[in-house]
Amino acid sequence: MFALLLAGNAVTGTALLMAPDIARLMGGQNDLVISAYEDRLAQMRVEIDRLHSRSYAQAGDINLQLQELSQQQDVLLEQHQLVRALVDKADRLGLANLDLDMSGPAEFSIVTTADGNPDLAATTDNVVRMMAETQQAMTGIATAATQRADNIIGELGRLGIQTEIPDMTLTGMGGPLLAATGSGESAALVEDANAVMDALMRYKAARDSLTLAPVHMPITGNFRQSSGFGNRKDPFTGGRAFHSGLDFAAPSGTSVFSAADGVVSFVGERSGYGKVVEVEHGNGLSTRYTHLSGYLARVGQKVSIGTPIAKVGSTGRSTGPHLHFEVRRADQALDPKPFLDAGKRLLAIL
Known part of the structure; x- marks a missing residue:
C-alpha cells in the first residue's frame, strides 16, 4: 500500500512539474490546427471572391445584352409606328386590300428558361423576327404602290395620256457638318419609311391622273x-x-x-x-x-x-x-x- 501511494505521489509530482511543457505542446498543436484552418478559410474566401467576380461579370454581360435588346425594342416600336402610319396612308389612297396585319402593337417580352433565367438568344430571335415582319410590311406597301402606279402609267401611256408624276429624284439638302447622334438603325428606318412614302405619293399622282382619263363607263344597268x-x-x-x-x-x-x-x-x-x-x-x-x-x-x-x-x-x-x-x-x-x-x-x- 505504501509503495502504491509513493508511486502515485511520484507520478502526480512529475505531472505538475511538466504541466507547462505539456501545455506548450498542446498549445503548439492547436496553433497548427488553427493556422491550417485559417489557411483553408483564406483559400475559400479567394474562391468565393472569384465566383462573385465571375457572377458579376456574367450579370454585367446580361445587363449589357438586355440594354441592347431594349434599344432594339425602341427601334421596333418606332418601326411599327411608322408602318402603322404608312398603312393608314395606303388605306386612304385605296390600297386597303393589302394583306398586312398591323392591327395590334408590337409586343416585346423577355423569354426565360425553365429555371427562370433570361434566354437572351430566344429573346433576340423574337426581336429580329418582329423587326423583319414590320420591314416586310413596309416592303409590301412600297411594292403594291409601285406596281399599281406602273399599271396606271402604262395603261394611260398607251392611250396617249401623259401622267404627271412628282420628281422623286430631287435630293437637294445641306446644313453644317455635325457629329452623328442617335441610333443608326433609327436613321435607316426613317430612310426606308421615306422611300415607302415616295412610292405612295407616286401612286397617288398616278391615281389622280386616272380620274381625269375618260376610262369609266358612262352608263350602268341593262344595256x-x-x-x-x-x-x-x-x-x-x-x-x-x-x-x-x-x-x-x-x-x-x-x-x-x-x-x-x-x-x-x-x-x-x-x-x-x-x-x-x-x-x-x-x-x-x-x-x-x-x-x-x-x-x-x-x-x-x-x-x-x-x-x-x-x-x-x-x-x-x-x-x-x-x-x-x-x-x-x-x-x-x-x-x-x-x-x-x-x-x-x-x-x-x-
Whole structure:
C-alpha cells in the first residue's frame, strides 16, 4: 500500500512539474490546427471572391445584352409606328386590300428558361423576327404602290395620256457638318419609311391622273353595245359611213354619267346628235354624250366620275333610245373602246 501511494505521489509530482511543457505542446498543436484552418478559410474566401467576380461579370454581360435588346425594342416600336402610319396612308389612297396585319402593337417580352433565367438568344430571335415582319410590311406597301402606279402609267401611256408624276429624284439638302447622334438603325428606318412614302405619293399622282382619263363607263344597268367605232353600214342610207363613237342601247330616261372628272363645256343641241352634253377633262381630252332626252348638268359645272349629267333618249339622227358616247382629242374623235377596256383592267387591279 505504501509503495502504491509513493508511486502515485511520484507520478502526480512529475505531472505538475511538466504541466507547462505539456501545455506548450498542446498549445503548439492547436496553433497548427488553427493556422491550417485559417489557411483553408483564406483559400475559400479567394474562391468565393472569384465566383462573385465571375457572377458579376456574367450579370454585367446580361445587363449589357438586355440594354441592347431594349434599344432594339425602341427601334421596333418606332418601326411599327411608322408602318402603322404608312398603312393608314395606303388605306386612304385605296390600297386597303393589302394583306398586312398591323392591327395590334408590337409586343416585346423577355423569354426565360425553365429555371427562370433570361434566354437572351430566344429573346433576340423574337426581336429580329418582329423587326423583319414590320420591314416586310413596309416592303409590301412600297411594292403594291409601285406596281399599281406602273399599271396606271402604262395603261394611260398607251392611250396617249401623259401622267404627271412628282420628281422623286430631287435630293437637294445641306446644313453644317455635325457629329452623328442617335441610333443608326433609327436613321435607316426613317430612310426606308421615306422611300415607302415616295412610292405612295407616286401612286397617288398616278391615281389622280386616272380620274381625269375618260376610262369609266358612262352608263350602268341593262344595256348592250349596239354599234362600234369606225366605218359601218349607215342605218338610214344603208351605205358605208364613219361612226365616231360607241352606241349603248338602253331604255329612255336611263342615267348617263361623266366618264371622268372635268368641267361641263357644252349643253345643247348639235346637228345629227340631237341633245348633247360635252365635258372637258383638262388633259386635251373631252367626252361627248348625245341623243339625250334631258340634261342634268349645266355649263361650267364641275363633275366627277359617276356624276349624273343627262338622260338616255333618241333625239337627233337616231333609230331608238341609246347613248352615243365619244372621246375626242383636239376635236378629233378617238375610239372609246380602248379607254373603257383600260378602265376595266385598272378597276380589276385597283
